[in-house]
Amino acid sequence: MTTIETDGHIDTVDDALADDAAARLLSAYEQGRSFLFSGPRGVLLARGVAATMSKTMCARSDLPSRMREFLDGAVEFGRRNPMVVGAVPFGGTLPAHLVLPEEVVRAEPLNVLVPQRKPVSTPSYSVRPVPAPEEYERGVARALRRMEHGDLTKAVLARSLELTSTESIDVHEVLRNLAMADPASYTFAVDLPRRGEDGTRDSYGPQPALERTFLGASPELLVSRRGTQVRSNPMAGSRPRSEDPAEDRRRAAELAASEKDHREHAMVVEAVADALRPFCAELHVPQAPSVISTNAMWHLATEITGELRDPDTTSLHLADALHPTPAVCGTPIDRAREVIAETEPFERGYYAGMVGWCDAAGDGEWVVAIRCAEVEDDAMRLFAGAGIVPGSDPADELAETSAKFRTALTAMGLDQAV
Numbered sequence: 001m002t003t004i005e006t007d008g009h010i011d012t013v014d015d016a017l018a019d020d021a022a023a024r025l026l027s028a029y030e031q032g033r034s035f036l037f038s039g040p041r042g043v044l045l046a047r048g049v050a051a052t053m054s055k056t057m058c059a060r061s062d063l064p065s066r067m068r069e070f071l072d073g074a075v076e077f078g079r080r081n082p083m084v085v086g087a088v089p090f091g092g093t094l095p096a097h098l099v100l101p102e103e104v105v106r107a108e109p110l111n112v113l114v115p116q117r118k119p120v121s122t123p124s125y126s127v128r129p130v131p132a133p134e135e136y137e138r139g140v141a142r143a144l145r146r147m148e149h150g151d152l153t154k155a156v157l158a159r160s161l162e163l164t165s166t167e168s169i170d171v172h173e174v175l176r177n178l179a180m181a182d183p184a185s186y187t188f189a190v191d192l193p194r195r196g197e198d199g200t201r202d203s204y205g206p207q208p209a210l211e212r213t214f215l216g217a218s219p220e221l222l223v224s225r226r227g228t229q230v231r232s233n234p235m236a237g238s239r240p241r242s243e244d245p246a247e248d249r250r251r252a253a254e255l256a257a258s259e260k261d262h263r264e265h266a267m268v269v270e271a272v273a274d275a276l277r278p279f280c281a282e283l284h285v286p287q288a289p290s291v292i293s294t295n296a297m298w299h300l301a302t303e304i305t306g307e308l309r310d311p312d313t314t315s316l317h318l319a320d321a322l323h324p325t326p327a328v329c330g331t332p333i334d335r336a337r338e339v340i341a342e343t344e345p346f347e348r349g350y351y352a353g354m355v356g357w358c359d360a361a362g363d364g365e366w367v368v369a370i371r372c373a374e375v376e377d378d379a380m381r382l383f384a385g386a387g388i389v390p391g392s393d394p395a396d397e398l399a400e401t402s403a404k405f406r407t408a409l410t411a412m413g414l415d416q417a418v
Contacts (some may be wrong), residue, residue, distance in 0.1 A: 216372025
């Protein structure tokens with residue numbers, strides 16, 4: 001092990017990673033006082049909290065304008081190009097959680113040639129699926145029956161796994177494993193308010209509310225803005241990877257040829273393009289998706305790029321206009337929300353919301369909060385969803401969510417413990 005100093009902080013990192021500035025930032029992450037955002041364009045570590053946007057300011061209605069007021073105020077107090085970092089929930093019942101950090105440190109992207117992970121130092125977990133697998137299949141069947149009546153085209157239905165450990169969960173180890181398992185994904189960790197402080201229901205019983213962390217490794221960029229350049233990379237349609245090369249290629253080919261998955265993907269691309277078009281003087285939308293891979297999954301993806309019409313449009317303006325996409329909600333949005341509320345026996349909270357940052361210049365990146373978990377001391381809740389469209393099979397959709405759980409647990413280093 002090697003001890004290094006990063007901006008006054010003493011950190012210990014693996015010798016193999018000691019010369020990697022991005023890995024140093026990853027090692028410098030501290031639960032309870034940091035925000036980490038790592039992706040293909042670099043690593044951002046925000047430390048400390050100079051100010052927090054109030055619940056009133058963080059209401060979903062007109063959130064981008066309130067953020068602009070907040071950042072303008074920070075500039076007046078002498079902050080140079082301040083930024084907000086944090087998470088925006090899926091629904092409108094919880095406020096966004098956005099803070100102005102004390103300091104921000106950046107580095108080039110993680111340089112990991114071989115995926116690495118360590119077993120997390122907890123002996124075992126108890127696991128409770130919510131809902132039970134058979135109830136999830138019944139929910140999918142009900143959504144399909146509703147589609148037969150013609151008022152619903154797609155609904156994304158999610159499951160959760162509630163894990164309880166015999167010891168406190170080491171968030172830093174889990175986060176490191178996620179980042180090292182697939183550096184091409186967007187790895188994030190966000191400190192959340194304690195249960196009840198943001199309206200979150202008490203789901204872990206009567207024990208005192210402790211520090212909460214929302215973390216994950218999302219493959220999907222909702223939107224980024226650099227100057228007047230806009231980029232979005234919607235995904236829909238997926239297959240789990242296989243360790244057998246021949247089987248892995250077969251799954252990729254199957255996804256590429258799947259009419260159902262292409263139909264589902266086209267809905268998402270159309271919705272993203274329609275939402276971005278009013279903000280862009282130019283918008284490029286490829287005619288067909290690409291099949292791309294992460295360490296765990298094959299995905300259909302389309303990279304949409306554009307040029308802003310108005311340079312005052314911030315990354316959060318764009319993200320707010322896009323969210324939620326049909327990739328995490330459905331089509332039409334209002335009908336899909338109804339089905340989700342009727343079917344899922346839990347509150348999504350920040351799952352399927354968005355995580356990212358926006359600075360005073362308007363630049364920023366926001367990712368769709370999937371492949372994620374919420375951690376509170378010895379408890380962890382994971383989430384996984386599947387897009388239900390006409391032709392879906394309840395057993396297949398259950399299998400898809402199970403595969404997503406397995407790949408997330410493996411990336412976290414928890415597959416042996418669970």
